Amino acid sequence: MGAPARASPRLCRLLLPGGAFLVLLLYLSSLRLPELHRRSACIWGGQPCHWLGDLPPNEEEGEQLPPLPAPAQTLDPLLWQTPHPPCRGQHFQIWHLQSAFAASLTPSREVLIGEYLKGWKELTKFMDSLGTAFGLITRETWSKITIMQDYQSGQHGAHYRTLQSMVTFELANGLVNFHSLPATHPPSGCRTLLRLHRALRWLQLFLDKLGSSEGGDASQMCASAYQETLAPYHSWWVRQAAALAFLAMPSQRELYGIICAEKEQHARTTLLATVRIIAHVYNITQEVFSAHEMLELP
Ligand SMILES: *[C@@H]1O[C@H](CO)[C@@H](O)[C@H](O)[C@H]1NC(C)=O
Numbered sequence: 001m002g003a004p005a006r007a008s009p010r011l012c013r014l015l016l017p018g019g020a021f022l023v024l025l026l027y028l029s030s031l032r033l034p035e036l037h038r039r040s041a042c043i044w045g046g047q048p049c050h051w052l053g054d055l056p057p058n059e060e061e062g063e064q065l066p067p068l069p070a071p072a073q074t075l076d077p078l079l080w081q082t083p084h085p086p087c088r089g090q091h092f093q094i095w096h097l098q099s100a101f102a103a104s105l106t107p108s109r110e111v112l113i114g115e116y117l118k119g120w121k122e123l124t125k126f127m128d129s130l131g132t133a134f135g136l137i138t139r140e141t142w143s144k145i146t147i148m149q150d151y152q153s154g155q156h157g158a159h160y161r162t163l164q165s166m167v168t169f170e171l172a173n174g175l176v177n178f179h180s181l182p183a184t185h186p187p188s189g190c191r192t193l194l195r196l197h198r199a200l201r202w203l204q205l206f207l208d209k210l211g212s213s214e215g216g217d218a219s220q221m222c223a224s225a226y227q228e229t230l231a232p233y234h235s236w237w238v239r240q241a242a243a244l245a246f247l248a249m250p251s252q253r254e255l256y257g258i259i260c261a262e263k264e265q266h267a268r269t270t271l272l273a274t275v276r277i278i279a280h281v282y283n284i285t286q287e288v289f290s291a292h293e294m295l296e297l298p
Contacts, residue, residue: 087260092129094259094270097122101277109284111163113152113193116281117145120196123203129258130222133245141199147192160189163288171292181298190289191297197285202229204278210255211271214264218252 087093100122104115124141127134151160159169166189170176176188205225210218223246231239250258261267289295 087258090258090260092122092125092258094126094274097126098274098277101281104281105284106162110165111281111285111288113148113160113163113166116163116196117148117152119278119281120145120200123200126203126258129250130255131245131248131250133241133248136241136245137199141196144192144196147187148189148196151189163193163285166190166193167288167292167294176294177298178293179298188297190294193285194289194294194297197282197289198230198233200278200282200285202226204275204282205229207271207278208275210252211268211275213252214268216252218255219246219249221252222246222249 097119100115100119104112104119106112120141124138124145127138127141148160151157151166154160156169158165160166170188170190176190177185181187181191202225205228206222209216209221209225213221223243226242226246231242234242253264256264256267259267259270261270286295
C-alpha cells in the first residue's frame with residue numbers, strides 16, 4: 001500500500017519536466033506560419049524577426065552592378081553523380097540535393113545564393129522525413145529562405161546573386177549590424193545566410209556520421225552533431241526541444257531507405273558524396289564570413 005504512494009510523487013517529478021517539454025514541443029510544432037511569409041515569427045529563439053520588407057531608401061539608382069559570374073560548376077560531375085535511380089513516390093531525392101549544392105559554386109569560388117537556397121529547400125525535404133518534431137527547425141529554415149528570396153527578388157536583387165556580392169553590397173551600404181539586431185531594421189542578408197550556414201554545418205556533420213558509421217544510433221549521431229554545431233547558439237529551451245526531436249527520429253536503417261539505396265554500402269557512399277559537396281560550399285562560405293569577421297553577427 002505504502003510503496004505505490006511513495007512511488008507516484010517520484011514518478012511525477014520525473015514525468016512533469018518531460019511532459020512540460022512535450023507540451024512545449026507540441027505547441028511549437030502546431031504553430032502555423034501564415035504562408036511561410038516574410039512577417040512570420042522566428043519561433044526558434046522566440047524572437048520576432050522584425051522583418052519590415054524594404055532596404056533603407058538611401059541607395060543610388062542605376063549604379064553599376066558587379067559582373068555576373070557564369071553559372072558553372074567547379075566540382076567534377078563524377079564526384080556527385082553517383083549512379084542511383086530516382087526514389088519512387090518520394091518527395092526527397094538526394095540527387096537534387098547534390099546537384100543544387102554542386103551548382104551553387106562557380107569556377108571562381110563564388111557561392112550562387114539562388115542555387116544555395118535550392119539546396120536548402122531539398123534539405124528541408126530531408127528534415128521533413130526525420131519526423132514531425134523537426135517541423136520546428138524546418139519552419140525556421142523556411143523563414144530564412146524566404147527572407148533571402150525576398151532580397152533576391154527585391155529592388156537590389158542583382159547584388160544578392162552571390163554570397164560575395166551580397167557581402168560587398170551590404171557592407172558598403174552599412175546594412176550589416178555587427179553589435180545588435182535593431183528592432184527597426186530588417187535582418188541583413190549576411191546575418192540571415194549566417195543562420196543557414198550554421199545549420200548547414202549541423203546537417204553536414206550529421207550526414208557524415210550517418211554515412212561513416214555502421215549500425216549506429218541515428219538519434220545519437222544527430223544529437224552529437226547538434227551539440228558540436230548549433231547548440232552553443234541556442235537557448236536552454238530550444239536545446240531541450242531539439243533533444244526531444246532527436247529522440248523521435250527514424251533509425252539509421254530507415255534513413256538509408258530515404259535515400260533509396262539498395263545496399264547499405266551504397267547508402268553510405270551516396271551520403272559521403274553528398275557531404276563532400278556540402279563541405280565545399282560550407283568551407284567557402286566560412287572563408288568569406290571569416291574574412292569579414294561576420295561569424296558572430298547578432
Ligand atoms: C573543409 O575544411 C576542412 C577544415 O578546414 C578540411 O579539413 C576539409 O578537407 C575541407 N573540405 C573541403 C571539401 O574543402
